[in-house]
Amino acid sequence: MSALPLPTRRDESWRYGDLDALARVWPVDAAERIVVSAGETFSRIIVQDAASSEVAIRHIEITIGRDATAIVHILNTGGDYGRIAVDVTLEEGAHFELGGAILGSGTQTLEIVTTVNHAHPNATSNQIVRSVLAGRATGSYLGKVMVARDAQKTDAGQSVKAMLLDRTATANAKPELEIYADDVKCAHGATVGELDKQALFYLASRGLPPPQAKALMLQAFIAGAFAKIADDAERERVETAAIAALEKLL
Amino acid sequence: MLKIDNLTNEIDGKAILKGLSLSINAGEIHAIMGPNGAGKSTLAYTLGGRPGYDVTGGTAEMDGANLLEMAPHERAAAGLFLGFQYPVEIPGVSNLQFLRESLNSQRRARAEAPLSGGEFIKLAKEKAALLGMDMEMLKRPVNVGFSGGEKKRAEMVQMGILDPKLAILDETDSGLDIDALKIVGAGINTIMRKPDRAVLLITHYQRLLDYVKPDFVHVLADGRITRTGGAELALELEREGYRELAA
Ligand SMILES: Nc1ncnc2c1ncn2[C@@H]1O[C@H](COP(=O)(O)OP(=O)(O)OP(=O)(O)O)[C@@H](O)[C@H]1O
Ligand SMILES: [Mg+2]
Numbered sequence: 426m427s428a429l430p431l432p433t434r435r436d437e438s439w440r441y442g443d444l445d446a447l448a449r450v451w452p453v454d455a456a457e458r459i460v461v462s463a464g465e466t467f468s469r470i471i472v473q474d475a476a477s478s479e480v481a482i483r484h485i486e487i488t489i490g491r492d493a494t495a496i497v498h499i500l501n502t503g504g505d506y507g508r509i510a511v512d513v514t515l516e517e518g519a520h521f522e523l524g525g526a527i528l529g530s531g532t533q534t535l536e537i538v539t540t541v542n543h544a545h546p547n548a549t550s551n552q553i554v555r556s557v558l559a560g561r562a563t564g565s566y567l568g569k570v571m572v573a574r575d576a577q578k579t580d581a582g583q584s585v586k587a588m589l590l591d592r593t594a595t596a597n598a599k600p601e602l603e604i605y606a607d608d609v610k611c612a613h614g615a616t617v618g619e620l621d622k623q624a625l626f627y628l629a630s631r632g633l634p635p636p637q638a639k640a641l642m643l644q645a646f647i648a649g650a651f652a653k654i655a656d657d658a659e660r661e662r663v664e665t666a667a668i669a670a671l672e673k674l675l
Numbered sequence: 676m677l678k679i680d681n682l683t684n685e686i687d688g689k690a691i692l693k694g695l696s697l698s699i700n701a702g703e704i705h706a707i708m709g710p711n712g713a714g715k716s717t718l719a720y721t722l723g724g725r726p727g728y729d730v731t732g733g734t735a736e737m738d739g740a741n742l743l744e745m746a747p748h749e750r751a752a753a754g755l756f757l758g759f760q761y762p763v764e765i766p767g768v769s770n771l772q773f774l775r776e777s778l779n780s781q782r783r784a785r786a787e788a789p790l791s792g793g794e795f796i797k798l799a800k801e802k803a804a805l806l807g808m809d810m811e812m813l814k815r816p817v818n819v820g821f822s823g824g825e826k827k828r829a830e831m832v833q834m835g836i837l838d839p840k841l842a843i844l845d846e847t848d849s850g851l852d853i854d855a856l857k858i859v860g861a862g863i864n865t866i867m868r869k870p871d872r873a874v875l876l877i878t879h880y881q882r883l884l885d886y887v888k889p890d891f892v893h894v895l896a897d898g899r900i901t902r903t904g905g906a907e908l909a910l911e912l913e914r915e916g917y918r919e920l921a922a
Contacts, residue, residue: 622726627763627817628773630723631837632751632781641776645767645816 438510441565441597443534446480446506456484456512463490463516468497470659472666475503477531484510489519489548498654499525500663501535502670510538515548523552526650527587528670529562529594536565541581543572543609549580555647556587558594559674565597570613574605583613588620588646590639590674636675643671676701676841676873677722682733683898684721691717693898694733699841699873706876706884706909709895710917715877716760718895719845723757724750737841751777752784754840756833758847760877762826765817770829771799773817774836781837802835806862807855823850831862842867843875848883860886881913 431451432439439447447453461467467487475481481504489495493516501507513521521541529535541550556564570581587596598615620642628638647667654660677699684692691714699705709715721728722735724747735742742750765773779789790798803810806828818826827847834842844863851859864887867874876887884892884906892908893900896917902908 621763621765623763624765626723626725626747627759627765628768628777629747630725630751630757630759631773631777631833632748632784633773633777634748634780635746637776637780638748641768641773642765645765648767 438538438540438567441534441536441563441567442508443506446534447482450480450482453482453484456486456510459485459487459495461487461489461493461495461519464492465490466494466496468495468655470498470654470663471509472500472663473503473507473509474500474666474670475507477503477505479504481507483508484512486512487521488514489516489521491516492518494520494522496522496653496655497524498651498663499523499537500528500667500670501525501537502528502667504533504535506534508536508538512540512542513550514542514544515550517545517547519545519548521548521550522653523550523554524650524653525552525554525566526647526667527554527556527558527564527566528647528667528674529556529564530559530674531562532560533562534565535562536567538565538567540569540571543570543576543579543581545573546576547578548576551582553584553649554586554598555650556596557590557643557647557671557674558587558596559590561591561593561595563595563597565599567597567599567601569601569603570611572602572604572606572609572611576606577608579606579609579611581609581611583615584649585613585615586646587617588643589617590620636672639675640668640671643674644668647671676703676738677875678734678736679722680734682718682721682735683731684717685729685731686717686727690731691898692721695895695899696733697893697900699875701873702870703890704868704874704876704887705891705893706878706889707893707895708878708909708912713895714898715895716845719757719760719843719877722750722843723747723755748780749784751837751839752781756837756839756842758827758830758834758842758844760845760849762818762821762830764819764821766819768817770813770815770817770833771796774799774813774833778837799832799836802832805835805865806832807858808832824852824855827851828855828859831859831866835862835866838866840871841873841875843877845877846879847876848878848880856882857886859883863887881909884909
C-alpha cells in the first residue's frame with residue numbers, strides 16, 4: 426500500500442497549515458471513525474496541549490444518526506503545529522455542537538478544521554470557536570457547511586471570533602457555506618479584534634495589574650466555547666486548562 | 676494629599692492642559708467647574724494615567740509620591756479613585772469578580788492581607804445597600820445594560836468597596852434622577868468626608884454641591900485654573916455663566 430502524499434497548500438483545508446512541521450510526522454494516523462446511533466448522545470472533549478516542539482494532528486469523522494446528537498469540545502493550545510479536524514455527517518433530525526478555543530503564542534500554528542455535511546432534512550449544527558493569539562502565532566478556523574438539496578429545514582450556525590494580543594499574530598477565519606436546499610437557516614459571523622483599551626484602562630484604574638485585567642477579559646471572551654459542556658466537573662477541568670493556557674499568553 | 680504644579684499635557688499632539696496648578700489637603704472637598712472642552716476630564720484621566728494622555732511638563736504628587744511615574748493600577752493601590760464621566764461596559768466580566776480581584780490586588784500591593792470570598796461579599800452588600808443598589812446588579816457584567824444613572828451609582832458602589840484616599844469624580848451627578856442624586860450625594864459624604872480623605876468633584880451643576888458641600892470651587896477654562904473661591908462661587912457661576920467670569 427502506498428503512503429498518501431503530503432498535502433500541499435493547494436488543498437483547501439491545509440492552506441494555512443504548517444506543512445514543514447507536518448512533514449516531520451507524515452504519514453499521520455487515519456481518521457478515527459465514530460458512529461452515533463439513532464437517538465443517542467455522544468460527547469468528546471479534546472484537550473490538545475502537546476509539548477512545545479511537538480506536532481499534533483487529529484482527525485475525527487462522525488456520523489450522527491437519526492435524531493442523535495454529537496457534542497465536541499476542543500481546547501487547541503499545544504505543540505508547534507496543532508491541528509484538529511472534525512468531519513461530520515448528519516442524518517435526519519440530528520444535531521452537532523462544536524465549542525472550540527484556540528490559544529496560541531510564539532510561532533505556533535493551531536487549527537480547527539471542520540466539514541459539516543447536512544445530508545438530510547431537519548438537522549441542526551452549531552459551532553462556536555474563539556481564538557486568542559499572541560506573538561507570531563497563527564490560529565485558523567476553516568469550517569465548511571454543506572447543505573444537500575433535500576436537506577430542508579437545516580439550521581446551521583457558526584460563530585467565530587478571534588482576539589489578537591499582538592499585531593504580529595495572525596487569525597484566519599473561514600466559515601464557508603455550500604447550500605443546495607432552499608428552506609434553510611444558516612447564520613455565520615466572523616470577527617477579528619483586539620482587547621478594548623478603554624476597558625483595560627478602566628480595570629487598571631480600579632487596581633488590576635494589566636496581566637490580570639487582560640486575563641479577566643480573555644476569560645470572558647472564550648467563555649462561550651465551553652459553556653455547553655454538560656458535566657460541571659468536566660467543564661471546570663477544561664476551563665481551568667484554558668485559563669492556564671491564557672495566562673501563558675500574557 | 677494632592678499637589679499639582681504647572682501641569683501640561685498633550686493628546687495626539689494637541690495641548691489640552693496648559694499649566695494647571697491645584698492643591699488639595701486631606702479632609703477637603705474641591706469642586707471643578709468649567710465650560711465643555713476646557714480639559715476637566717483630561718485632568719482626571721491624566722491623573723489616572725490613561726494611555727495617550729502624555730504629560731509634557733509639571734508635576735503631580737499624591738502624599739508626596741510622584742503620581743506621574745506610576746502605572747494606573749499602582750495609582751489605584753496608592754489610594755486614587757477615578758469616577759468616570761462615561762463608565763465603560765465590559766461584557767462577560769462580572770462586577771463582583773473584577774472588584775474582588777481589584778481590591779485584593781490593591782491590598783497585596785500595600786502588603787495587606789487579601790479579603791476572603793465571604794468577607795468581600797459582606798463588604799459589597801454593605802456598600803450596595805449604602806447606594807441603594809440591588810446586589811443582583813453587581814452579579815451582572817460591568818456596566819453592561821446599565822442605564823446612565825445606574826452606571827453612576829455603580830461607580831459609587833465601586834468607590835465604597837475600594838475605599839480610596841482621594842476620589843476624582845467626573846460628572847458623577849450627570850444622568851442621576853432627583854432621588855438618586857440625593858442618595859449618591861449622601862454616599863459620597865459617608866464614604867469620603869473624613870479627615871484622611873479628599874474629593875475632587877467635576878460638575879456642571881450646583882445641585883450635587885447642595886448635598887456634597889465643597890470647601891473650594893475652581894473654574895477650569897482652557898486648560899488652567901482661572902479662578903478659585905468658596906462654595907459661593909458655584910452659585911455665582913450658575914447665575915452668571917462662564918462668559919461673565921472671563922471678562
Ligand atoms: N482622544 C482625544 N483626541 C483628541 N482630542 C481630545 C481627545 N480627548 C479629549 N480631546 C479634546 O480635549 C479637550 C478637552 O476635553 P475634555 O474631555 O477634557 O473636556 P471637559 O472639560 O471634560 O468637557 P465636558 O464638560 O464636555 O465633559 C476637548 O477639546 C477635546 O476635544
Ligand atoms: Mg468631561
